[in-house]
Amino acid sequence: MSDFPFGFSNRDDDPDRKPGDESSGSGANNPFGFGIGGPGGAGGFDPSQLGQMLTQLGAMFTNMSQPGGGQAGPVNYDIAKRLARQQLGATVAPVTAGAQRAVTDAAHLAELWLDQSTTFPAGATKTVAWTANDWIEETLPTWKRLCDPVAEQVSGMWTATLPEEAKEFAAPMMGMLGQMGGLAFGSQLGQALGQLAKEVLTSTDIGLPLGPAGTAALMPSAISEFSEGLEQPESEILVYLAAREAAHQRLFAHVPWLRQQVLGAVEDYARGIKMDFSAIEQAAQGLDPMSLTEPSKLEELLSQGTFEPQTTPEQKAALERLETLLALIEGWVEVVVTDAVGDRLPGAGALAETLRRRRATGGPAEQTFATLVGLELRPRKVREAAALWRRLTSDTGIEKRDGVWAHPDLLPDSSDLDSPAGFIDSVIGGGASSFDDPLQQLAETLERERLEKEKKADEGDTPDEKPGDTSA
Template identity: 60%
Template sequence: MADLPFGFSAGDDPERDKRKKDPDSGSGGDPFGAGFGGGEFDMSQLGQIFSKLGEMFSGAGAGMAGGTSAGPVNYDLARQLASSSIGFVAPVPEQTAAAIADAVRLAETWLDGVTPLPAGTTRTAAWTPTEWIDNTLDTWKRLCDPVAEQISTVWASALPEEAKAMAGPLLAMMSQMGGMAFGSQLGQALGKLSREVLTSTDIGLPLGPKGVAALMPEAIESLAEGLEQPRSEIVTFLAAREAAHHRLFSHVPWLSTQLLNAVEAFAKGTKIDMSGIEEFARGFNPASLTDPSEMEQLLNQGIFEPKATPEQTAALERLETLLALIEGWVQTVVSEALGDRIPGTSALSEMLRRRRATGGPAEQTFATLVGLELRPRKMREAAALWDKLTEAVGADARDGVWQHPDLLPSSEDLDEPAGFIDRMIGGDTSGIDSAIEQALNQAEDQARNEGGRKDQGEDGPDAPKE
């Protein structure tokens, strides 16, 4: 992973090296004139450092004072910066919103004929970029917090216990500064992404509220300018994809949780090279935190760069396979529903597939925010598997596979679909049987453990004596 999470950039400061070499060259070597630069840090000077940091925080903006800025990411700052980068946005005209609602209703009618899964949309929406941010920020919090927590807490784990006690207030301030830095980068990224996404499910994840089929008229208009298909066909095609996603997310109860859990597992599996942290901590001068140029250098030394782990690799494979199966299924049912009605369906599907495979704007921004590239590499294979499965067993049996995660094709099945299709034709339900058996065994183990704890609490060695 070449880039640091949240896209910190080093920047150029030709005077930085000069300040380091010349302690008397001004505030860069000793920001307080208290003898810090070039020498060992004196803990008795912490008061001056805290005062200087307080001045820095007080200038961060009065708007944050009444918000919720605690936590690894300052989401109040993120929202403010995103809104500022978007600027004024005119409301979506009623005529446009009505056209999108009509397109979704038409798409739902056509989808009814190709899948037994019922409609999953409860209402339609035409979002402005600002409305997209307001409706998806809660999901972004869940996606971004695990990575931010890993980085914000790595400081404390690298310091000796005695140092933690002495530097507690300073580390708390460092955490707050990190939350502001993450919030700033998140706000800028979401502001850009809000003008590029086409629907609420554009990256394959359920970012918006459940059951709300939302399209982005401004981004769709920009996309349509470079395509040959009529705008009405493009809107109907995207409405069908959005509606198909919601059929899965609404009627496959475990799907949304499984997707978000896989992203969280990837983030929580992030490991930091502690040897670099420990080496940095030995020579760390807290006074450097008050010099913006030193802070910039600190964030870009590469010591916080995540390292790939086996846990991350496993989580990434699960996520990629699940995303490929979702996107492949959506492509299959949308193509079947629209293929004879909208001539450009095949070309539009290929355009979106290439957009995903090469890492479109949504994927690039997600990779910056979470450190994870959402590129379902086997999306074409997944679509081919769903097509062949439909021909072999019909739509009802095909969509019955979504009843339980253990029934879904594996990554190996995408490479060799014939074996999976043969099992489906033969009515193989060993996957669900084993899942039920495993759940029963876990329940029995839990009951035995709870019974053992209860017995020990009543009669064990720690029980109160009369």
């Protein structure tokens, strides 16, 4: 699967098209084909050509008369929401009173069972039953935070690929192309969210806190479809999924830094996106600028793989942090829920395996997350994280296990998931005192950071501070 966000694949939709087939105006420093040698003079631009292009682009945007059609920003979310709802159809059955009662009862039972398997108290202030339309509406604010950084980085390629002398002339066109990019991203986001809304089971199906804080949500219609063909009764499946949702809510509610850490890792990944501008310029050498007024031509240009982002060390580091953190979240939830339901649900083991396989085979949640954000959670890490949490539970107890979440520095890293023995031994043995009092561990970490800052000041690394001044 391509790592490029929004599903732009690395392919050429028109293999017969050859560079240079279009009109003149190509050049290594002329990525959008403006006439360098035209009436504007040597090294300049042809104003009439640029004016004609802007006129046609303006006409195209004038035709976008639907509400939200001209929304500014890296992603047109009005278009995304409209397309997502169109995929669901005009008739989305509302949640019945019986379905809402079933969800409420399942959540209440799950919370009682979870009290015995984790030190974190209930995190959800309310439990609701959502339709697919509700899911789109309630999760869109979080999708904006996840998608905007990626889209902004990709959209910036339009300006970055132009030579300095071109940016002044092309500024109006860049704004229009930005709107076109927002429409393109919004269209793909809408298609992905519309498909995902029909298949997600809870608000945390992807492992991210997509819904409003403190709101646990289950999707009765999707759960009914998911239950078809399984041997377990739908009522048991509902309770099991309610327990998973409640466990996620407990973790995100009582580990205050976790939500920001997860979403921040996605943003760090997006900021690390780098484009191969030389490939973009080469692809655009023979491009007729008039063709950009046709949406099909722009889509063709985007789909050729020319704008495939280059993996950077910063991205690799951010990706590893995110994968590890999501695996730790999912592994902890799996262990806590398994202990909570115990023998109360005879089919819990089979349900856990079904959900693992659903993820391992690239289920809709995994595919959509990879498509929208350009990231993928490897199932192998989830299994290894669950094994680590299981051994911590059995060897140290739930208090020390949950105490690991007191601070990001206490969590195991990717190497610990591959080889957990050392990390677990540090909790059981030499490092046990640190985990007995997580707040003390946090205080020690802050003290080390303070001492390091003072040391740098003494060495002259911070000129605004005087050596030896430790009053702060």
